[in-house]
Each structure stands twice: as structure tokens, then as C-alpha cells.
Amino acid sequence: YIVVGAHYDHVGLGTKTTSRGGLGQIHNGADDNASGTAAVLEVAEALAATDTLARGRSILFIFWDAEELGLLGSKHWTTHPTIPIRSVDMALNVDMVGRLRDSRLFVYGSRSGAGLRQLATSPNARLKQPLAMQFNWDLRANSDHHPFFASGVPVLFLHTGLHENYHRPSDDA
Numbered sequence: 001y002i003v004v005g006a007h008y009d010h011v012g013l014g015t016k017t018t019s020r021g022g023l024g025q026i027h028n029g030a031d032d033n034a035s036g037t038a039a040v041l042e043v044a045e046a047l048a049a050t051d052t053l054a055r056g057r058s059i060l061f062i063f064w065d066a067e068e069l070g071l072l073g074s075k076h077w078t079t080h081p082t083i084p085i086r087s088v089d090m091a092l093n094v095d096m097v098g099r100l101r102d103s104r105l106f107v108y109g110s111r112s113g114a115g116l117r118q119l120a121t122s123p124n125a126r127l128k129q130p131l132a133m134q135f136n137w138d139l140r141a142n143s144d145h146h147p148f149f150a151s152g153v154p155v156l157f158l159h160t161g162l163h164e165n166y167h168r169p170s171d172d173a
Contacts, residue, residue, distance in 0.1 A: 001083060003060045003091040003153075004043060005074070006036030007067030007144055011167060018068060022169035030173045032166060035098025037063055057089070064144045067095075074144035078151045085151050090116070093145035093157045096166075105131045106159045109139055113154025120156060 010029030011018035019027060028034070044061045060083070066072030078085060090113060097105075110117040117135065124130045139149055145157040165171040 001058045001060055001088050003062055003088055003148065004040055004094070005060075005062040005064055005091065005144055006040045006094045007033050007064040007073065008037045009033075009065050009068050009073075011068050014167070014169070018167060020167040025169040027167065027169050028172050030171050031098040031160075031163070032096050032171055033067070034173075035096060036094040039094045039097050060088075067144055071141065071144055071147055074147045078147040078153075085153065088148065088153050091145060091148035091153050091155045093143055093148075093155065095143045095157065095159055096162075097158055097160050099163050100131075100160045101163075103129065103131050104134055104161070106134050106136055106161060108136050108157035108159070109145060109149065109155040110135050111137055112139065112149055112156075116154060116156055 010032060011027045013025065014023050014027045016023065040061060040063070047059065062077065064071075064073035064077075067074070081088075107117075107120050110120060121133060124133060139146065139155070139157075141150075143157060143159075145155040149155045
């Protein structure tokens with residue numbers, strides 16, 4: 001199996017520990033992480049419309065809750081999976097991909113499994129305008145890839161970087 005996921009929760013009205021400004025105001029989270037859930041839905045729709053699915057693989061599209069409260073949804077799933085966790089060959093986490101700047105995509109986790117860097121770069125090389133992929137080796141417990149990594153599952157985590165609207169009411173469409 002390949003798990004493709006994103007979190008759909010955000011920080012609500014924001015608290016002293018979750019907001020970087022605008023306490024008591026709605027934090028919609030257009031980039032964090034409506035962009036990730038929209039991207040995962042687009043991938044699911046595109047794969048459903050093609051007959052070139054990953055041969056010999058099943059893909060689980062999963063949307064996590066409570067990422068902002070400490071990765072609770074993905075932690076729960078990896079400790080109580082609906083399929084044996086050893087059957088998961090890779091997890092792809094899409095978090096905050098809505099503010100692409102300078103065509104730069106941050107890719108985390110490529111060292112967590114054999115061939116992951118090539119898996120990320122091969123489709124990119126076929127684009128008319130390839131993204132500038134910036135590989136980062138730091139795998140922190142800051143998004144839903146980490147419970148998989150901690151369970152021994154190779155991961156890729158896609159992100160377009162933090163910005164001035166991160167965890168603020170101004171992170172809006």
C-alpha cells in the first residue's frame with residue numbers, strides 16, 4: 001500500500017499556543033492545510049480517471065484530523081491501522097503546498113527509503129517548467145508523516161514553506 005494524506009484541521013479561533021496573531025479570530029487555514037487536502041483530492045481524482053494506476057499497489061487516500069493538536073489522527077491510525085502497518089510501503093504527506101514561491105518545493109524524507117529521491121524527481125523532470133526541489137534531511141514531528149516514519153515506514157513530505165500568514169487569520173483564500 002501507499003498512503004497519500006493531508007490534514008484538514010486547523011487552529012479554529014487560535015489560542016496563545018496555536019496562533020501567531022489574531023487571537024479569538026477565525027483561522028481558516030487556506031494554506032495550512034486546505035491546500036494539502038485539495039491537492040490530495042486532485043491526485044485521487046486524476047488517478048481515478050486513468051488506467052495507469054501504480055501496478056501491484058493499492059493507494060489509501062487518508063485525511064487526518066487533529067494534526068494541529070499533536071498529530072493525533074495519524075498517530076492513532078499508525079497504532080490502530082485498518083491494514084497491517086507492515087503492508088504500507090510508503091506514506092506521502094502533503095501539508096501547506098498552496099503558496100508556491102520561486103517554483104520551489106521542499107521535499108522531506110527522501111532518505112527514509114530506497115529510491116524516494118528518484119520517485120520525487122522523475123515526474124518533475126518531465127514538466128515544461130520543473131519545480132526547484134529542495135531536499136531537506138531534517139525529519140521532525142511537525143506533520144502527519146512523522147508517525148509513519150516513527151513506525152519504520154518510508155515517507156515523503158511535500159511543503160512549499162512557511163510564510164507571514166502561517167497560523168494567522170490572514171491565511172485565507
